[in-house]
Amino acid sequence: MISRNPLIPCLLLVLICLVVPVKAAETGRLHSVIDGDSLEVVIEGKVVEVRLIGIDAPEWGQEYGLAAKSFVLHFCLGKELKLEYDKDRRDRYRRSLAYVYVGGKMLNEAIVREGLALAFAYKPNTRHQARLFQAQADARDAEQGFWQQGGLELTPSQWRKKNRR
Template identity: 30%
Template sequence: MKNVLKSGLVAALFLLGTLNATHAEEFSAKVIAVMDGDTVLILRGNKQIKVRLAGIDAPEKAQAFGESSTQSLTELMLNKYVNVNSQAVDDYGRLVASITVGELNVNHEQVQRGMAWGSSRSKGKALLALHNDAKKAKRGLWAQTDPMPPREWRKVHAAPRQQYVAQHSICGSKRYCSQMDSCEEANFYLSHCNARSLDKNRDGVPCEHLCPAKR
């Protein structure tokens, strides 16, 4: 019996290690959409992956500085090739990762700019130090008298889980070419989100000004 239990424990630990290893990898990808101040959509090969920046929490879009945080991340990453160091997958199916653009750690930069909170639960003390420095300097959201942490804001403005999942799903609310930032993003919304308004002439090519038809 002891041998059976021991074998089962070893197998379970091996499986757990395998699952963790699946999500712990480093790779390059292109950012094709910015969802908010701490979440982006990347293109790896032909696969779109939603990524949550590890160790930070940006204001929700409806919060003060929510749009500013989103714009900051857009300037840092949109349509750029980045290096993704993945760590896990969260409850909403998003890859949790640290992202760098060249030598710039984007997770750190958002916190340093005062565009996100640095989590005290994150590994290492770098994010917490940047958080405290931005707060002391009153940068970004810290210019407010008493900014509410996103986790507290979400409690006050609680929504049903299904609604939260829908808001944080791969398909956002974009439906028009004027809202698209790249050909890759337009193709994604057309093929995966049923955004038919992007292809008015029904030729399979969305937003001709972004995606010129092949001749």
């Protein structure tokens, strides 16, 4: 006898969602670099725009903007990229939000450690925030990148507000 209880399909859907794992990480290759905290990655034949979690890099046209973009290009070019996701997988612009790794090195951390991006907490994606803030403190202490001059004249956020299109 077939049950006509409307809750059965709902319960089955819930069980399937609990059993089928959500991808916590994906791999891909660099397609292009937008700026120091955004890039395009080819994943399973599709180009996906990725925003690096936990950092804010200088914008195109801002001091150190070209250096940040160049760092990302050299870090990722020709290498397999592993994308690790946090709680929110997309931002309001529909970009994928990820920590990007080459080998065992995290791009998000590396660009901050070079003094080419600021650590910035974007809740709820804060899994590696302590690590990123430590990298920033280390870069400041070592006077890496823009820390040689005491920091940026304007934070990337301030620069964006001042230079709206």
